[in-house]
Amino acid sequence: MKNYFLGLAAIIIAIGAAAYTSPEVKVKPQSYTFYFTGNPLLDTDVADESKWSITPTENECEEEDNKACQIVVDDNQTFVDVNDGNKRKLLSTLGIIAVAGADGSGNGYVPKMPHTGISSSKGRP
Amino acid sequence: MRAGIKNIVKSGRLLLLADLINALIILLLAYAAASKLWDYYGFAQVLDQSPLLKPYANVLAWALPALELAIVVLLLLPITRLRGLYVSASLLIAFALYLSYMVLFAPHLPCGCGGVLKSLSWRQHIFFNLFFVGLAFAAIYIYRRYKTTVSESPP
Numbered sequence A: 001m002k003n004y005f006l007g008l009a010a011i012i013i014a015i016g017a018a019a020y021t022s023p024e025v026k027v028k029p030q031s032y033t034f035y036f037t038g039n040p041l042l043d044t045d046v047a048d049e050s051k052w053s054i055t056p057t058e059n060e061c062e063e064e065d066n067k068a069c070q071i072v073v074d075d076n077q078t079f080v081d082v083n084d085g086n087k088r089k090l091l092s093t094l095g096i097i098a099v100a101g102a103d104g105s106g107n108g109y110v111p112k113m114p115h116t117g118i119s120s121s122k123g124r125p
Numbered sequence B: 001m002r003a004g005i006k007n008i009v010k011s012g013r014l015l016l017l018a019d020l021i022n023a024l025i026i027l028l029l030a031y032a033a034a035s036k037l038w039d040y041y042g043f044a045q046v047l048d049q050s051p052l053l054k055p056y057a058n059v060l061a062w063a064l065p066a067l068e069l070a071i072v073v074l075l076l077l078p079i080t081r082l083r084g085l086y087v088s089a090s091l092l093i094a095f096a097l098y099l100s101y102m103v104l105f106a107p108h109l110p111c112g113c114g115g116v117l118k119s120l121s122w123r124q125h126i127f128f129n130l131f132f133v134g135l136a137f138a139a140i141y142i143y144r145r146y147k148t149t150v151s152e153s154p155p
Helices: A002-021 B002-038 B040-049 B054-076 B078-105 B115-119 B122-152
Strands: A031-036 A067-074 A078-081 A087-090 A097-100 A109-112 A120-124
Touching (some): A002 B054, B002 B078, B040 B054
Antiparallel strands (some): A031 A067
16 A cells, blocks of 8 residues: 555645646636538538538528538637637537438438537528 | 665665655646546647647547556556656657647647646746656666665575
8 A cells, every 4th residue: 555655645636736727617608600611411521620610601591400501619619720810610529420401301411419519500491 | 784785775765756756747647637638628629729739639639638547557556667657758758849849830829738737838848848757767767776776685
């Protein structure tokens, strides 16, 4: 036990210090709407975070969830890309999943995430 | 005979010093891993901005803290401690090389290090890492020397 004492003490201090210094969880994080710029017929495009842009597209989104159009995400699921004119982008670690649209015809995909971040999505008709 | 006992006593003190260094490295790695996991999205955001790590951000966001925790386990167990010190020294050298790259090519980006280490500048962080690399090699030297002293002393 003597051999482990210093190491275990260090681990306990480290976890305590990390919990103490970690940023506080925001009660109500800011949310952003991202617009789909890829091909909604391709599941690979819908699942690709780089195909979602903060800049609104010309396409209008409708309530029917048939094809990917727009999503609303929390602040902590985005980042400001300093290498691209400080443009806000989706984190590539989000892990968006493309699922078949609401009509089930297989003619389009909509985004879905295993995380709780996407608070709403609207599809194209 | 007297010199031999003195040697072992001296090694015993040095061994305590090596154990303290080992605990300090455990503290550093466990703190870094816990901070990254606590603020997972914050860490992922920083990786996404790094020109060098962006393609691997998805994997690194969880693999890096996992690796740090694995090294903590190696350092904790007496049988794997020496190997743990070699691996932690290698990881710290790799971090220092990455930090040097960032100083040269993207000094305006934030650091992906967890907790209070975020407040260090890139340059300060390089020296901080190299200091711990020095400590790791000091502990490796002491543990190896202690092993030799014990195996050479009469039963």
